[in-house]
Structure formats: structure tokens, C-alpha cells
Amino acid sequence: MRTDVGALALSIVPELPEVETIRRQLAPHLEGRTLTSVEVLDPRWTRPLPSAPIEQALRGASIERVGRRGKYLLWSFSDGQHLLLHLRMTGSLLFDSPTEPLHTRVRFELDDGHRLVYVDPRRFGTGFLVSDAAELEAYLLERIGVEPLTAAFTADHLRRMAHGRRAPVKAFVLDQRRIAGVGNIYADEALFRAEIHPLRAAGRLSLAEWARLRDGIEDALAAGIDAKGASIDDFRHVDGARGSFQDRFLIHRRAGESCPRCGTTIVKIVVAGRGTYVCPNCQRPPRRRRAVSSPARAAVL
Numbered sequence: 001m002r003t004d005v006g007a008l009a010l011s012i013v014p015e016l017p018e019v020e021t022i023r024r025q026l027a028p029h030l031e032g033r034t035l036t037s038v039e040v041l042d043p044r045w046t047r048p049l050p051s052a053p054i055e056q057a058l059r060g061a062s063i064e065r066v067g068r069r070g071k072y073l074l075w076s077f078s079d080g081q082h083l084l085l086h087l088r089m090t091g092s093l094l095f096d097s098p099t100e101p102l103h104t105r106v107r108f109e110l111d112d113g114h115r116l117v118y119v120d121p122r123r124f125g126t127g128f129l130v131s132d133a134a135e136l137e138a139y140l141l142e143r144i145g146v147e148p149l150t151a152a153f154t155a156d157h158l159r160r161m162a163h164g165r166r167a168p169v170k171a172f173v174l175d176q177r178r179i180a181g182v183g184n185i186y187a188d189e190a191l192f193r194a195e196i197h198p199l200r201a202a203g204r205l206s207l208a209e210w211a212r213l214r215d216g217i218e219d220a221l222a223a224g225i226d227a228k229g230a231s232i233d234d235f236r237h238v239d240g241a242r243g244s245f246q247d248r249f250l251i252h253r254r255a256g257e258s259c260p261r262c263g264t265t266i267v268k269i270v271v272a273g274r275g276t277y278v279c280p281n282c283q284r285p286p287r288r289r290r291a292v293s294s295p296a297r298a299a300v301l
């Protein structure tokens with residue numbers, strides 16, 4: 001079957017479940033280990049900061065915990081430093097790769113003889129080192145909003161954030177500064193689960209609808225984590241394997257197929273510049289506003 005290659009190229013960004021999958025796989029290999037060497041082969045990775053001081057600061061640092069915030073992987077060191085890795089579009093981390101892949105950007109050597117490489121063909125991924133918890137919180141506060149799958153992620157909080165917003169609810173869900181970690185795939189899946197049309201104005205959703213959407217986001221993310229993420233193009237596990245969530249999409253990339261809930265044909269539209277999949281029956285489109293004063297104008301003419 002032919003697929004829409006243009007759309008594929010647009011939505012390969014790892015989202016929360018893909019990053020969480022990597023975190024779970026990396027943690028047992030990294031936690032408690034010391035970095036004996038870090039070599040940044042591509043200075044773009046640490047830009048705008050120079051790479052050499054970061055290599056130096058990480059050498060000999062002991063990894064206490066591998067965490068995640070939104071789409072950031074967060075390595076926390078026993079000396080108080082934190083390294084924030086963002087994979088962006090095509091970044092992956094490979095543990096003990098038998099050969100060094102093309103597009104290797106960073107090499108990490110561990111004190112137990114194992115090694116990890118960061119590979120990124122398109123070079124958008126970043127590594128940012130902060131020296132303490134306060135700096136970390138300041139960095140994240142500017143970039144990411146409420147974290148799904150935590151107690152703070154409530155319908156009430158979402159509704160308050162969306163108050164007065166006319167932007168489509170899908171754009172609101174995709175905005176990392178409001179909700180951390182949800183990208184194009186999981187936004188479509190969540191809105192479908194909640195039976196909310198992506199073009200509805202965020203500020204017009206009722207509290208009950210936000211409650212459904214909150215649940216939809218959490219259920220879609222949990223299903224993604226359960227399937228070890230979706231691999232559409234470049235996403236790989238740390239051992240090079242692929243996730244399987246792409247086979248379990250309810251709506252995303254299923255244009256022309258039947259809605260799993262009602263059987264209506266799924267359609268593809270564009271919302272916030274992104275290919276978006278909806279069931280026109282389960283997700284009722286917002287009512288169109290009538291053009292103002294057309295009868296009056298007609299009378300004058």
C-alpha cells in the first residue's frame with residue numbers, strides 16, 4: 001500500500017511515550033554508573049554553549065537517576081548537575097551498538113566498559129547541562145507545562161489554562177508550554193478517544209469535555225508506552241528495535257478506513273499546520289459562524 005510520504009516526514013517526532021520507552025530501557029544501564037568520557041563530535045548538540053566545558057563537566061560524573069520531563073530525557077548526577085537531552089526529530093540513543101552508526105554525534109563511555117552513542121541524522125537534537133536543581137526548574141518552566149500522568153494533570157487545570165482561548169483545541173494540546181510531551185500522534189488519538197473535534201476552540205470546551213480529554217490523553221499515552229512507542233521512521237529503542245504503537249493507532253494515519261467506534265470513514269484534515277485524522281461522526285465539527293450582516297448588505301446593494 002502506498003502511503004503519504006510527505007506526511008510521514010512531518011510527524012516522526014518522538015513524543016512522551018517514545019521518550020519514556022527510551023528512559024525505561026536506559027535507566028538500568030546508566031543508573032549508578034560513572035561517565036569516564038564524553039565526546040561531542042558535533043558542536044551543534046550543545047549550541048549555543050561550547051562543547052568542551054560540557055565534556056569536561058560530565059567526565060567522572062556519576063549518574064544517579066535517568067528521568068523524563070515532557071519530551072526531555074533527564075540524567076541527574078550525584079554532584080547536582082542535570083543533563084537534558086532532547087531527541088527532536090531524528091535523534092536516538094544506542095547502547096553498545098556493534099558498529100558506530102553514521103551520524104553519531106556524541107559518544108558516552110561508562111565505567112563498566114559499556115558505551116552509548118547519540119545518533120542524529122538531521123542534527124536538531126540537543127544536550128543542555130545545568131549545574132543544579134534551581135537552574136533545571138528555571139529551564140523547564142520556560143519550556144514545558146503540566147506533565148500528563150501526574151496528579152497535577154486535572155481537567156480543572158486544563159480548563160483554566162484554556163480560558164478565553166480561541167485557538168483550536170488540538171493546537172492547545174500540542175503546545176508544549178501548556179501540556180508537556182503530547183505531539184501530533186497522541187493528540188489525534190486523545191481527541192478521538194474524547195470524541196472532541198480538533199478544530200473546536202479550546203476556550204469553549206466544558207469541564208466535562210476537558211475531563212474526557214484529560215482521560216483521552218492519559219489513555220493514549222499509556223497505550224503508547226505499553227506498546228513501547230510508535231516507530232514510523234527513525235524512532236528506535238536503545239537496542240535498535242522498533243516500537244509497535246503504529247499498528248495500534250485508532251485514528252492517526254487511518255484516512256479512508258472505518259472508524260473503530262461507529263464505522264464512518266475517517267478523514268484527514270489540517271489543523272495547526274499538522275495532518276490531523278478525525279471521525280466526522282464521533283467528533284462533531286464546531287458550528288460555523290455565519291458571515292456578519294450579509295442580509296443587510298444585500299439590502300443596501
Ligand SMILES: [Zn+2]
Pocket residue numbers: 259260261262263264279280281282283
Ligand atoms: Zn466514529
